Amino acid sequence: MKTLLFLLLTVLCSNAFSQSTISGKIIDQQGLPIMGASVYLKGTYDGTATSEDGTFTFETTATGLQTLIASSISFETYSKADDVTKLNTITIKLKDDVNTLDAVTVNAGTFNAGDNAKVTALKPLDIVTTAGALGDFVGALQTLPGTSNVAEDGRLFVRGGGAEETQIFVDGMRVFTPYSPSANNIPTRGRLSPFLFKGITFSTGGYSAEYGQALSSVLLLNSINEPQEEKTEISIMTVGLGLGNTQKWKKSSLSLNTSYINLTPYQKLYPDNNEWHKPVESVGGEAVYRYKFNNDGLLKVYGAYSSVDFDLTQEDINVADGIRFGLKNRNLYINSSYQDFLEKDWSIATGISFANDRSEIKYNNSDITDIENSAHLKIAFKKFFSSRYKLNFGTEYFATNFTENFEDSNFEDDYEFDNNIFSSFVETDIFFSKKLATKIGLRGEYSELLQEFNLSPRLSLAYKSGANSQFSLAYGEFFQNPKNDYLKYNSDFTAENTTHYIANYQYVKNKQIFRAEAYYKEYGDLVKYDTPFALPTSTYNNSGSGYAKGLDIFWRDNKSIKNTEYWMSYSYLDTERDYQNYPTNATPDFASKHNASLVVKRWIEDWKSQLGFSYNYSSGRKYTDPNLGGFLTEEAKSFNSLNANYAYLISPQKILYVSVSNVLGTKNVNGYQYANQTNTDGLFDRRTITPAADRFFFIGFFWTISDNKNDNQLDNL
């Protein structure tokens, strides 16, 4: 009996005497106590939560060297290994976790779209369901501030820059010919189909040192890593047909898309003001193959081929019969990229892109054949030293070979150039705290053609001023070789350059975003020539210069009105430049002082429909009236367009889509063309250049066949 009691007591006592007390206090970087933080010894059951004053105390039976863990939501987890006897009355300072949504982001100049972004200006569906965008991602981006609406062109014009000042990259690799060719005064479309991408970053200035050869802007597209399922997609549209199929295997997947567009029936029904001999006919095919390697490696190979043919006669004030323009374009684009995570927090991204573009142009009696072969090779490494310090560096090579053959009844010549550029970049991201972060980069570029080396520093800084607001600043220097139109005739150039200064304020709260950004951009070494057009015989130099300054405002609200989302953009632009053959400083004819757009989308549950509207306004653009003298001094009338679209989900897999651009049929003016010679009254006659058609209708039926009965092509519209 006694023995039993003794035994029991020993067991109880042995439990008691090996206990030690762990105690202390947990504070944040400001020294304020953190309540409710979890503190425990790793690998044991011993632990507790901190009380209101940040203190904690608990007992443990563990002995010797132990690891104390302290964690709290939105702080970095802390760990300390020490002998248990020493782990009392200690003070632990937790660092803010900088990877949370409410941490500061270095974002001056940048808009993000997609679901992986911290602040999303455009959601994935917006890219394709914005009225007037007609399924072209470029169209959707034109509703963001900083862009100028140039209705007859269709490309991106950013902050007083020409369209060629914006470069487009897919998975880090350059897209050399991103736009489909089109006739004069007819807007072009992006070649890439929007449903291939999961994230879009649109930078209107001050962008990362990883990107170069763009004076104004970069558009970065990330393709999807893995399609969700096998499916077949059929599209029947007023303008053509489309067919797509996706196959999935254990580690790989293949998506194929083909499209056939023929505008003949449409032109028959709704003739426009051009005389079409052969309306636009295009055949295109795209394939994406993705392969996942054992660990985290991912290989993506994207290939696209398209052919576009058309032939038309367009009115011209100086040519009674009009100008005949015919085009046969063949374009092949291949983009392969590989990314992988290596040991010790290193990662690698490498890739190669290649484009072959061949255009046969008939311009009245001249035949022009342009062949462009371009390639981009790149390798970049990233090292995560900690969540607060990252380093990114790499090197890349761009090669372009361009040849042109010009032939008419009395003249024939060939032009050719190689434009190869070698560049390297290094950039670091530093978070000083949850409130203050910076990105510092440097890029060096050597152009073999211009025999010139340029160094461009980039710097941005962001400070979080309140729970929902932040300020950011960016500065950068940017270089770009002169465009093909000049390089084919002359190579004695220096690179054109810009310097950006950007200040940004952003307020984000509960599905509402407000953004205001002021910028100043200085242009230097712009190409000038001394003839009405760039000709082989012109004299060229780099004496041009200019500036652009302005204010961009963006407001998006997904909250105030139920089932309705809307966003508004306003851009103010003041720009002048002296370049090309300008006799003086002037505002270029593609820049408008005020640009505004409003996009509204409403989901109507009872009709299973989404109704969308967009309204675009831009103030009049400059033109030259030779009757008044002066250069680009007159202002044309403003541009207004109200667009509507309607998507009806017949069943989860069948969608009917109707879209009308410029519903009100506003008579817009794209510009004026003046006669070369005066009439009998001594005046120059003029012709108003109007859009080819006031309205554009689009009706499509989209059908998805898959095992999953809920998937549809909403993302395809």
Place this chain on the structure above:
Amino acid sequence: MKTVLLIATFIFTLSLSAQTPYEKGMNEAFALWEQQKNTEAVQLFERIASAETDNWLPPYYAGLIEIVSSFGLKDEALLNTKLTRAKEFLDNASEISENNPEIMITYALLNTAYIAFDGAKYGMTLSGENVAIYQKALAIAPSNPRVLLGKTEWDMGAAKFFGKSIAPYCEDVERAIVLFNEEEQTIPYYPYSGLERASEISANCKKETSPN
């Protein structure tokens, strides 16, 4: 005699309280969860997970509570922080127990929390992912009632949205109820729950599909 009784009682109480630390911890964590002390429950499950490195249940529950308690949040930053943490717990659990259908469907629940917060932002990518998760889980465990119920609820939501009949899915709910009742509950702390939810849905089915 008295002493013997006393000692016997003493020993009896001792053996009653002679739970393993695991059982003690789990019971306490479930009690905290029941009292809606979610943060404390998550913290305790996290501690248990740190001690029981080859048991998927503690990190699974830590993740599950984070997910369940993030429904209805209005602050996207907090939602993201909680769900990121939940994902870490689930990743930890599935490292211990690969291709576990219970963990897989909890990932689907995590996606649903994002979709419920903002369908336009997260729906396009995550809803497809969910369908794939349910298909894969069902292929692995065709007679797991929770997998069947989860998939059926997801499909029902879509059918209701398009004004389609939910009748075919109601049959699956009944099948899930049968599976729930047949299920042998042998593993302690295993997430066997779900029968109540199935019965609720079944009752709804009968209401909606009844001829009057």
